[in-house]
Amino acid sequence: MIAAISEFANRLLGRGEAAITVPSFDGALKPNQALEQADILFECEAPEDVATDGTSLLIADGVRLIRLSGNSATTVRTFERPISALACLPHGGLAVALGGTEVRLYDNTAAETPATAFSQGLHAVNALAPAADGTLIATDGSSLRGVDDWARDLMELGRNGRVLRLDPKTGAVTQLAGGLGYAFGTVASDGDLLVSESWRHRVISIAPDGSRKDLLRHLPVYPSRLSPARGGGFWLTAFAARTQLVEFVLREPAYRRRMIAEIAPEFWVAPRLRSGDSFKEPLQGAHIKTMGVMKPWAPPRSYGLVIRLGADGLPRTSLHSRADGVNHGIAAAVEFGGDLVMIAKGPGRIIKLPLASLGEEARA
């Protein structure tokens, strides 16, 4: 009863859960334009994920799997459905998720037939990571909406993301965690699993016994895929940033319902991977070009961000592409050679920044 009253009062006054506060980019997240200075390695239609086996880069571009060594790109193979996640396994193996509903394991990139395939109960697999015990960890964003329909899942306050363990030996799929607000990205860390929970703006760590703990909370962004960094720590990508308007809309059920029903998804008041393509997109006050310039501090409809986490899981430094930038929608980042290679889904680019240029915090 008291809880119901206080919830009602919160909604009336915009307090507590109803508050639309978004933490500011501060401390290690202080904005810069580092991503705008990145070199373009390769441009393609629909980059989705990137992985490396140490000698070359594998890039998932729609249905194509592309190998990038040096400056030459070769299509390794094409699948019948778009690749939604990619992972290089130890000993030259390859794992791909297709359309979010199927995961295939190959012994090598050229193998004709998959060694193992999982499809049962998979719905929106968006990231794969090898675990130390030889199994494969997959994050399944939503059990209602497909991988490409994540904005709808956000607008419907989706809370059914899962973390799954796929065992290639037995073919078993075990659920390690459920009820997540869009699980998107995972990495193994000392026996624990770090998982990005996008809609709750946090990174959680899941212990082998299944207990969860918040590693990083109150992020001003929607975190996505994780990858290990040399020298300990991780690279955490964020495919979009939160804005007060979106947070407000998330607390307005009637408006969301009608928006989902009446408006095309690309014009929703929701985070996107790219923006500014059409005047039908929602425009916020600070977006108005004044004297011919849109200010970089404008609330970002799309944003580019990679955060370097230390081994303790705390942010050390970050690379940004702000509201007036182009390299938005960074969904994956891996270290390759002396570079950090990232996928900018917004402009459809593979970009790289030399690690040496990123300062002390990014390397330690």
Added chain:
Amino acid sequence: MRETLTRLRYRYWPDHLLGEILSKRWTETAIPVILLLIVGFALSRSLEHFLSPASLADTARQAGEIGFIGLGMALVVIVGGIDLSVGSIFALSDFCALYLLDVLNWPVPAVVVVTMIVGGLLGAVNGVLIGYLRLRAFITTLITLIIYRSAYDLLIQRYSNAIASAFPDIPSWDFIGGGTVLGIPSVALVYIVIAIFGHIFLTRLRPGWHITAIGGSRRSAYNSGIPVRRTIALCYVASGVLTSIGALFFAARLGTVGGDIGVGLEVIVLTATVLGGITLGGGKGSVVKSMVGVLIVLLVTNGLTAMNARGGVNRMALASILLVAAMVDIRWQKNRTRIISKVYVAPTYHALPPPPPTEIGKGGPFEQNDRLRDVSLIGLGRIEAPEDVILDRNDVLYAGSRHGDIVRFFPPDYERMEVFAHIGGQPLGMAFDKEDNLYVCIGGMGLYRIKPDGTVEKATDETNRSIYSVNDDSRLRLADDLDITDDGLIFFSEATVRYEMDEWPVDGLEARGNGRIICYDTKTGTTHTALRGLKFPNGVAVASDGQSILFAETFGCSIKRYWFAGPKKGAVEIVMDNLPGYPDNINLASDGNYWLALVGMRSPSLDLAWKMPGFRRRMAKRVPVDEWLFPNINTGCVVKFNEQGKILESFWDLKGLNHPMITSMREHRGYLYLGGIANNRIGRFKLDNADPNFVQYDKRWGKSS
């Protein structure tokens, strides 16, 4: 169904009035008045003789006596002080009057004058101590309260018998005490006269303004040259004089010098003052508030007495009222502006049908193209915010800037620039009259005229006040665009009467018809409102028949036509509605059609929000303005239309890199000149198939250059 209910609710329930009423200064008086009415009504129901003439006359007498003291207290409180010694001054004045009359047998006029002088002197002690020697008002008047009371006690020990034994029978003295004129007690009449003077004094005369200014901010008042010390001192003198006037009437009515006269009077008067709404912090208050406060307090105490409440209960009730009133006063003063800003914004229901297509490949008159891509730029980085542009018959280009200037660029290359005139506000729409005067709408200022030699004159900045508007809408807030008829009538739009120019997004959020079309007659110099209730009226152009104007409603996404003369006089017709964007200025094209700037384009998310007023109201409260859902004014286009409401062609700039915003366009000798209020440039675009000799001035006024 639900949508219909929403529509009806927002159509008939005037949400916007609450904020407008609250932001009126008289609401602060209205609350005590309502309280007074409630108390009066309750008492008249519970007490039998409450409304009998005798009872009313008695109340009026008491109210008059206390009312004088209340006026004095109001002055002192408004100037930022407090006077606790009124009770003792009252007692001493009472004694003074009766002593002079009964013991010394002075004539009544002399008694009256001397008593008032004594009251003034007693007040002057406070005044000198507080005003000139800068002592704290509270402690000073507390001390004089004690000293005066002791003096009174000493005096009555000696003279009370002499006074009590005298029974003066002087008609004029009796008239002061109990006389009536047309049934109204003398004291009440005098009080009314003084109260009316006091109201004029406080609101219309210089010393009254000085008093309010000092109470509001003593330091600022000092800095602006107001004699702070003298004014404060005089307020205490006035308080003493007014108290002694009250005492005179009291003395004439009762003729006693009892020991308890004036005891606790300061609490009664202070309660009345605070209850009336005169802020203890100073700087705010009025005579009416003081009067209402006195009446409430008197009704309550008399009512309690009539209901046989004991003296203790009576005082307890007064003290409680004082406490509550002071508390409400403090909270209200602190949160007033916040509360008003929260309730002032009142979005309404505004439904538009789905817009016509603009996408490439979908066809239709609005199909996007890239014809404006090669706009050349004039004054890039040298001019800011040229909302409108205009050319005279010598090809000189005029534009406004946000620095409050009209700048002009000279042909042939429009490189040379000079400030033509400085006005001070943001220039918006512009038009030349027959005599080459440039009329300009200035946001926040009104309609101005610039003569060919550059002299600036105000044409008009006010119109008739509408009867049903709560906000005073006589001043022009956002004059936007104009055109001049053959008869010298200037029709101009005022985009909103509820917000200032920089607050235009709030008006867009409300989407209510807050704007109007105003007419200024250059021959008579008079101004009147022609149309009201328009959704951000913007561009104005005289139509070809010379009897009507075309005007754009920006947030109504429509073009309408209004006949100001001829057989259809007064009629308003829709020329085009459901435009895909927000129309801005309208100007004549060389082929007799009209150019229209679409300053921005509609987005489905805002169209939906416009159908959901509650959503927008909450957004206004919780989301900072920079993050609000805005009308998209980053992309726009220029279209040509005719009077039948047909779009003939459209000009787009897909990337918007060269000229991001278009609020206005002007055709001149085969070129189209583009203005944009958020731009730092003027665009120039070569038109195909346009008359290379077209000059709007010549065409409009039938001259040739």
